[in-house]
Amino acid sequence: MSRPAVASPMTEYKSPRIVIRGLRKHFTDIARQEEIVAIDGVDLDIGDDEFLTILGPSGCGKTTLLNIVAGFDQATSGVVTLDGEPIRKPGPDRGVVFQEYALFPWLSVEQNIEFGLRERGIPKAQRLERVRKQIASVGLSGFERRYPQELSGGMRQRVALGRVLANDPKILLMDEPFAALDAQTRTIMQQELLFVWSTERRTALFITHNIEEAILLGDRVVVMTARPGHIKEIVRVALPRPRDVTSAEFNQMRRKVAALLEDEVQATFATLQGALAT
Amino acid sequence: MQEWMFGQPGSTPYSGTWLQHTLNSSYRVFGGFIIAAVIGVTLGCLIGWFRLVSDLLDPIIQMMRPIPITSWVPFAVIFFGIRDASAFFLIALGAFFPIVVNTAAGVAGTPKLLIRAARMLGIRRYMILPRVVIPSAMPFIFTGLRLGIGLAWVLVIVAEMLAVKSGLGFVMWDSYYFLRMDIIIGAMLSVGVLGFLSDLAIRLIGRWVLRWSHGL
Numbered sequence: 001m002s003r004p005a006v007a008s009p010m011t012e013y014k015s016p017r018i019v020i021r022g023l024r025k026h027f028t029d030i031a032r033q034e035e036i037v038a039i040d041g042v043d044l045d046i047g048d049d050e051f052l053t054i055l056g057p058s059g060c061g062k063t064t065l066l067n068i069v070a071g072f073d074q075a076t077s078g079v080v081t082l083d084g085e086p087i088r089k090p091g092p093d094r095g096v097v098f099q100e101y102a103l104f105p106w107l108s109v110e111q112n113i114e115f116g117l118r119e120r121g122i123p124k125a126q127r128l129e130r131v132r133k134q135i136a137s138v139g140l141s142g143f144e145r146r147y148p149q150e151l152s153g154g155m156r157q158r159v160a161l162g163r164v165l166a167n168d169p170k171i172l173l174m175d176e177p178f179a180a181l182d183a184q185t186r187t188i189m190q191q192e193l194l195f196v197w198s199t200e201r202r203t204a205l206f207i208t209h210n211i212e213e214a215i216l217l218g219d220r221v222v223v224m225t226a227r228p229g230h231i232k233e234i235v236r237v238a239l240p241r242p243r244d245v246t247s248a249e250f251n252q253m254r255r256k257v258a259a260l261l262e263d264e265v266q267a268t269f270a271t272l273q274g275a276l277a278t
Numbered sequence: 279m280q281e282w283m284f285g286q287p288g289s290t291p292y293s294g295t296w297l298q299h300t301l302n303s304s305y306r307v308f309g310g311f312i313i314a315a316v317i318g319v320t321l322g323c324l325i326g327w328f329r330l331v332s333d334l335l336d337p338i339i340q341m342m343r344p345i346p347i348t349s350w351v352p353f354a355v356i357f358f359g360i361r362d363a364s365a366f367f368l369i370a371l372g373a374f375f376p377i378v379v380n381t382a383a384g385v386a387g388t389p390k391l392l393i394r395a396a397r398m399l400g401i402r403r404y405m406i407l408p409r410v411v412i413p414s415a416m417p418f419i420f421t422g423l424r425l426g427i428g429l430a431w432v433l434v435i436v437a438e439m440l441a442v443k444s445g446l447g448f449v450m451w452d453s454y455y456f457l458r459m460d461i462i463i464g465a466m467l468s469v470g471v472l473g474f475l476s477d478l479a480i481r482l483i484g485r486w487v488l489r490w491s492h493g494l
Contacts (some may be wrong), residue, residue: 072394092400102395105489106413116399140451147490167399 017171017203018069020109023078025064038064040228042078043252046171049081051197051204053218053263055211056225057268061229062207066175069205070096082170095164101156103148103163110135110144116167132167137196138162154185158192165196169205178213190216194241211261211277215253216243223260233260279466292461294455300468301447303434306362307476310369311430318374318426319419320380326415327407330474332382338376346370349431351440363438365445372433376425385411386419417491420484427480431473 025039038061046052056062067073069080071090080087082094090096103112112132117127135141138158146157157177164172178186194217197204208214214221221235235257239249284295324331347368358364366415376397388411396410412419438447446465 028406070394072398089395090394092398094396094398096398098395100391102389102391104395104413106393106488108417108490115402119396119399119401119405131472149490160416163399274345 006089006218007151012080014133015048016159017048018032018044018046018205019079019081019084020044020065020069021079023065023068023080024076025061025068025073037228039075040230042192042224042230042256044231046205047202049139049201049203051206051217051219052213052222053206053208053220054222054224055208055257056224056229057226057261057265058209059227059268060224060264061227062224063175064203065229066074066096066207070173092120092167093170093182095152095167095169095172097157097160097164097172097177099176099179101148101160103156103159106147108145108147109140111139113162113166120167134166137199139192140163152185154189156182156235157189161196165200168255169202171205171273174204174206176209177209179208179210191242193217198241210252211257212245215239215250215257216245216269221256221257225266226271229244232264235260243253279460282461282464292449292458295449296468299444299446299449299465300472303438303447303469304472306337306365306369306437306445307427307434307472308440309362310366310434311373311427313366313370314426314430316369316375318377318422319381322378322419322422323385323407323415325378325413326382326385326429327411328472330403332386332390332393336382339375343379348436349412350439351437355441360441360443362442364441367432368437368441369430369433373426373430376429377419377422380418384415384422387418388414399409412457416488420480420488423480424477424485427476428473431469431476435469469482 005042020257021042021043023039023042024037027036028034029036042065044193054062054065064073069082069087070073071094074088081257087094104115104157111133114127117130121131132271135144138153138161140158140162143151148159151159160177178189181189190213196202206214206217208217210212215237221237223231223235224230225231235253237243237253239253243250282295283292283296287294325335342456348372351364354364354367354488358367392410392414393406396406401409434445435447436451438445439451446468450462450465452457453465463493482486
């Protein structure tokens with residue numbers, strides 16, 4: 001009620017949920033016997049209800065960043081907190097949607113969506129109620145008894161989204177979730193994701209290498225550099241939703257972000273060529 | 279052969295005894311196979327999942343595996359006597375190896391991504407094995423069981439020829455002394471058909487358990 005009808009697009013988010021400070025991540029490449037710096041000093045806040053997209057060339061450490069927030073990987077140094085609590089391991093307060101779906105193939109659609117609730121010991125009656133609602137909200141009605149293998153990529157990703165939303169997470173972490181989908185399905189899934197995000201109001205961290213997708217979805221777009229990955233620039237997307245990808249303003253944003261990314265893609269390419277030459 | 283299978287008992291030493299011998303053999307296969315399945319799947323899960331168990335048990339299993347089961351016959355007879363227990367032991371031992379090796383491979387091959395997904399959804403650590411790893415390894419487990427049941431039929435014949443005094447294997451060996459080749463062939467065919475049927479049973483169970491993956 002107290003929320004202003006139209007928030008000024010330049011308003012800083014007052015209450016960050018995720019706070020990342022001085023994040024660094026090193027790997028040891030065993031084959032080459034060398035230390036690889038995947039993430040080199042990232043400071044980032046993700047605000048309450050914010051949709052943040054991270055854009056970067058391949059190998060820039062954006063997936064590593066997400067994995068650290070998810071609790072799958074440990075940072076070499078630096079801190080990541082969710083609502084002030086340091087993140088140490090994966091948990092249902094951070095729902096992850098993977099590019100490869102990662103559904104349990106032996107469970108039906110409804111059993112997949114029920115999985116988290118069941119493992120967390122939610123009573124059966126409550127579980128079924130939540131599952132029913134979630135299946136409807138991600139558009140899977142009529143597919144409850146199907147197995148993942150029988151579904152298209154888009155449908156599988158709906159299951160993956162429904163599965164984490166059923167857990168009512170504080171933040172949604174998405175690692176290029178639509179990268180494996182065809183263009184039309186991808187557009188539909190983007191719209192549906194925005195719809196779910198706007199109706200359920202949730203903080204979201206979305207990783208992509210697709211410029212249009214980053215601008216279409218994000219309140220802010222974080223552009224990362226080539227390895228060692230750090231933040232090159234954070235671009236605020238002040239366009240009202242729903243966004244028209246063919247509008248002049250959108251194109252302007254696209255050009256701006258593309259210019260930022262161009263050097264980094266070149267740098268990655270050069271590194272790759274260098275690696276091949278040796 | 280016909281009188282052996284369906285004839286009146288008592289008219290000759292063999293007539294009408296087929297059903298009894300077949301039941302004896304089936305009982306031994308079934309018992310030995312169940313023992314092998316329970317121990318094999320359990321140990322396979324532990325070997326595939328816990329590094330320490332694998333380091334301890336896997337070398338022993340791999341060393342025992344190439345030793346022919348027939349070489350265990352003297353020990354079986356000494357420890358268990360000329361009784362069913364000997365046959366159970368030999369069959370279980372032989373069927374155990376393909377079951378344990380396949381189960382361990384399936385468990386160890388569980389996609390890491392599925393374990394991550396389960397952890398992210400809030401699973402308790404000790405539930406990962408029953409809820410994610412074992413279902414994911416099911417196709418391997420059923421492959422192991424199919425290999426195991428086939429081997430169980432091979433071994434029941436060996437056991438009955440050498441260590442027990444009844445069953446199809448015993449009949450084969452015994453009728454050889456009287457050069458009753460017809461009975462030997464009848465026993466061979468019986469084993470073939472029974473082996474086929476028991477494999478079919480496991481395949482049907484597997485198809486139901488693995489209905490998510492379009493059958494075996």
